[in-house]
Amino acid sequence: MTLDPRADGAAARLADVKRVIAVTGGKGGIGKSSVASVLALEAAGIGHRVGLLDLDLTSPSTHVLLGYPTAFPEEPFGVEPCDHAGVRCMSIAHFAGAHAAPLRGASVSSALLEILAITNWGPLDVLVVDMPPGLGDAALDVLKLIERAEHLVVTTSSRVVLDSVNRMLQLLMRVRARVLGVIENMQRAPSSAASELAGRHGVRCLGALPYDASFEDAAGDPERISGTSFASSLRALLPALNL
Amino acid sequence: MTLDPRADGAAARLADVKRVIAVTGGKGGIGKSSVASVLALEAAGIGHRVGLLDLDLTSPSTHVLLGYPTAFPEEPFGVEPCDHAGVRCMSIAHFAGAHAAPLRGASVSSALLEILAITNWGPLDVLVVDMPPGLGDAALDVLKLIERAEHLVVTTSSRVVLDSVNRMLQLLMRVRARVLGVIENMQRAPSSAASELAGRHGVRCLGALPYDASFEDAAGDPERISGTSFASSLRALLPALNL
């Protein structure tokens, strides 16, 4: 007999988390981490108890975007997410710092399960999960381990992005995952790309977030982030996400 | 005994390929596929015999960027890359079309080896490899299977991108991979980000490629691509890559 107890532990650690929203899209560089980070920030801003889990183990980004420190976490029982601007944040960067984590898929899978098994989220209204690009181990594990996850699909209007996001939506529909809807990020001009993509898969198009040149400079500073038009547009979408 | 013969096959299939340039960066959305595709196109344009291998198995992009058709390849002996605008192109999209390929790491590894073992590149001056984001199976397999690969590292000046690309460079330096240098993509204003990053790892900064709003519209059409300032900037970098 060899039984891995971590899935049981993960379920216990997530027991007081009411909702899990996975910000996804398949393709890299479309703003998944930006949307996840700012969504967490703005949801906390209107009073929700919010967690943010960075699952991009080889390119974690939320600590750079929100500016939270990456010291080892406190471990009163499991490990404690760090509280930052009202958001409880957990990332591989807490452990690896700026070091590379060259992880094959099976290791990504194992590390992800380890983090889920030891992190004390406590009571949360919503845990926002920042997904890595690709349809690999992390994406498949979240579908398997957190069946109740609601997937928020980010896209841009770029053709090469739409091609990839379409593949992600295919996967989500195939396994009958819960899809909250599609958001078009980095919009520079009115576009029907996201609503066409959403329509093709029978899911909602939630709206668009503008390309916001000031976001890059604001990154790292929650207060400045909340002042950007990127953040205010995302704030306006909270009701559509039932937040 | 169980012996997988595909690595021996891959070596044979690559025997007449003089150089392999892997376009990499760790992070998604920084323009790896754009640089790989246009680098292949422009190198072919000045007379080199060029191949382009898309190794992003879950989000293949080069067929969208260069506009090559994704029909099943000819199979006179192994499979034949499709000839498009002077470039011999091979992608998982030739087999999967627009279907999602939800592949865990071990499957990525196996599919990658299968493609290397059956593709008849024939004699090439350079094979450009478009790498997926992350430091996962594909990145580690290329380091293992194609030791002579020369890595061309793409970055942008964004903080979150620099953080990830730094991790990729760490990995490359640690395994003593051959690094051609760092290119800054999507430059909107003069920046020292790429040269600082390159300097930190003791590798060359090769220059910058402008943010070019016309590139998105040109994508899919090789002739229009070659007319963009993105392509002409990349053309100017060919000598620095010994092409």
Add this chain to the structure above:
Amino acid sequence: MHEYALAEAVLRAAARVAREQDLARVTRLEVAVGELQQISQELFERALTEVETASDPRLEGLEPTVTIVSAALQCRACGATFAMGEAAGEQGADEMEAIHFVPELAHSFLACPQCGSPDFEIEGGRGVTIAAMEGVTDDA
């Protein structure tokens, strides 16, 4: 006929191992081909004797044998085990041709018959492998 490239890989690997083990001649070579690969036994046995690009004196006169290994799939989402013929999902000519080229594309086209997930383990029946090899050294 991309199977000829795989046949060449097999013969090159066999010749390399023979070289490493100082064999003068390989006398027996058993090749296992996974069902997912959808390669016919006869065709692949023929390919293994016809491919000339991998000719090596150590392999002269060798008549490799090929066995087809049934695919055994196990769902990671629900645990069900199933055979290739039992899988759900599209299985038209194009889908099977894609899997013939790149067996991992089973994850694009086949699915667990119990829960519909494409997240299954291919426990057996994928790939072309050398299952057994025998030879003689010069002094034998």
Add this chain to the structure above:
Amino acid sequence: MHEYALAEAVLRAAARVAREQDLARVTRLEVAVGELQQISQELFERALTEVETASDPRLEGLEPTVTIVSAALQCRACGATFAMGEAAGEQGADEMEAIHFVPELAHSFLACPQCGSPDFEIEGGRGVTIAAMEGVTDDA
């Protein structure tokens, strides 16, 4: 003391399996802890009896035993096998603490002593697993 969260996971898994197998009581529980995890045997045995968040009547009076399993690493780049103590790479207190939390970070800090690659297989000695479990049903 994040080991208490792992101990809770072990006890919850044991209670679940006992429930699924209709055991009235679990009488023996052997837990294997990988060397990479750097958890002391005594501490983890204590944690397994002290954690109350997973209390279950089926586990009452249970005294789980813990065995530490040595790490066995094999390089995928050059094939070398090595123990944790033989690995190359930084191994200061911070690095070891990181690996203690997330054992896969061995790939960030340890390396093959022969070729320097971080691309090694952790063949054994990672993770916390239930290695053996025994119990009695009500009618026994």
